[in-house]
Amino acid sequence: MFKTLHPNIRIRIYTSFLGRVIGSMIFPFMAIYFTNKINATVAGVLLLIHVVVQFISGLYGGYLADLLGRKRMMVTGEWIRVIGVVGLILVNSPWFVSPWITFLMMLIIGISSGLVNPAAEAMLIDVSTKETRAFMYSINYWAVNMSMMIGMIVGGWLYKDYFFELLLSLLVMSFVVLWMTVALIHETYVVQKTTKKEYGFSPLMKSYQTVIKDFPFVLFTLGGIMILALEFQRNNFIAVRLEDEITSRVWSFWGGMNLNIDGVKLLSLLTVENTLIIVLFTAVASKWIKGRAEQSIMYMGFILFGSGYAIMAFSNSIPTLFLAIVVLSIGELLYVPTRQSILADIVDDSKRGAYMAFNGFVFQVGKMLGALGIIVGEVIGGIGMGVAYMVLVLMGIMFSRIGILKYSNQKESSLFLETAKAK
Template sequence: MRFRDFHKNIKIRLIENFISRFIGSMIFPFMSIYLAVHFGAKIAGLLLLVNVFIGIGINFLGGYFADQFGRKKVMLFAETLRFLAFLTMMICNSPWFESAAITFAMMTVNSICWGLAGPANQAMLIDVSTPPQRKLMYSISYWANNLSIAVGGILGAFLFKDYLFELFLSLSFAAAVTAFLVAFFIDESHRPVVEELKPAQHVMQLLSTYKRVFQDRLFVLFTIAGVLILSMEFQLTNYIGIRLSDEMPTQQFLLWEFDGVQTMGFLRSENTIMVVILMLFVTRIPHSLKDKSVLVWSCFFFTSGYGVLAYSNSLTLLFLMMAVLTIGEVFRVPVEQSYMAAIPPDDARSSYMAFGGLKFNLSMLVASVTVSLGAVFSSMLMAIVITSIGLIGTLIFFIISPELDARKEQAQLRQAG
């Protein structure tokens, strides 16, 4: 299986997502600083929180609309609106005019666009891929995301302050290209029978659609397990980062000295670099393990690594366990996402993807709760709590793995038929 064997929709989206995320990573991670400068730290925090909740709400609408009216229509509307939002942000941060209020409003519009297009984009990738292609597809996507975020974040640290107008100009151009590609090169992958419904009927149908999703026990358990496992990843910049900053003494490692904050930065860099390198080879590594075994064991090593990071102050052990958990991560992500792609029925893929998209926000919530607990509990007890969270997610995956395989086989049969 090779990149050139993919459907053209997949090729276009993978390349476009890399470019958009690369440029976006130079800007959006630093927008909290921008808002804090213009509105103050407290107001900035509230504004970012509002942005998150608006995105979550729109995510459900995006999933419903993509199932009801087709993926391409929703994506084209969202990408066109995103281009206009970025163009406005560029104008509002130009040498001739500046408005932080309008810039934040356009950030909110961008969150709305992500919520609308995200489920449609994910569902389209599933529509036009076969089960054997998906692990490679998701591996490439994960590799590209990590590379774009890593390189874009580094460049953004140098360019954001003095070249914000130029960055928004680049982002606007990328958004225009994306909208053009969606309009003229992306094929529609889902053509539902459009019903003429009144607004109230749409509301009832939306509620009925998500009731169906919530009643899918396997998908709900799969999402819960995914939230618990993903929350491990956010511990590094939340509880673990705070603990290292407070507890870890400055230590010598090879030719350098590291304090807690520097150690956290180095661990993040180690993780990103290893993901980018290992993802180039992970799909080519031959092994006899079944997908369910890979999923469970990778989650176990991922959890064990973060459990050690939550307690140890030994630089050598921290760097070693980061390597261990990163290996678990690169094996877990493609398998987990290929299972996710096999669970939804064909007529409700976007709605399922919208619900599954909550994993990020809920994982951040779990990580935030551990920060509060860390102010009360000892490091040892917190390490036990964090490890237990990951092990519960691993156990859920282990319990539902036979059902996941059965659902995957059903999806393959449907596609073959």
């Protein structure tokens, strides 16, 4: 069935997979990089700024994709990414290292992602149908998890000693992705011929005005932000905590094999465990969920997801951490498909592109809260962060529930009015 998908979809899945494999060897460990090079508080501030910049560029990326075309923005973004990676290599070479210029290059790469991702998402919607969309997103979800698993395995073992070589690999892959985007992706959007193209902030906000006024959708989105904020703690506060508190030790396994594990390697192993569970049991979970009450399963997933991260916020017991991953992975398997299904019902089909672009901000704001976790964690500690994670879960349930109820009330009112007019 994969071969029946539009060529653009297949190429985008390939390029996303290749880019994430190498990117996952590097970017999940940048919180540790800046903490070691500067300090934890500054690292949190820098990562927060990075996410804000990517958030703003994503706003413009979605707007410009409708104004100038999907492929044009994707190609522009990939060129900018190449420039940013070249800069990273120059300031992290054996001859010269600068964490501040590294941060500047990270901003450039963040801008490139803000330009590429909304255009790519819009392109996927352009060339997919209602019948193929679920399969397309399932394949993409699987590919994302698989690429991150491979990247985290390699990165966890090579990041500390071979950071420069990993950056060189990232540059090679960036050129490959750029070439595939230029040569193999076809434009899917016919740009409207207008007498004047407006690039300012005012026309940008007008393009999202309808979405922002949809109060039930905004509330449901806020609920998603609370939950996604937990996921981004793993590569921020939790990563820094494990690197700082887990001392390097040798673990012996069956057959006389010894393995030296430190905080960074442990983080990669935990991520691999999470990804393996997702990859292996997504189909099983989807089959079990089918026909059951989606809201109840989603809320149960939220609670399990948050509970697993709450344990990871303070525990230094390796068996407990691996058990926490099992708990949060089950939660993820339960909430991801049910939330997507409920989201599809809430979204206005006639304006799906704008709605899905706005929903993409869930990830950016979640990243902001993830970066903020490093700063807050320095003040309240691991147990405090565990409590904070469960507060986020409760807020996620509350916002989602209110949004769904308001949407249901609006839908019932609309049906009542339509029935009254028909009579």
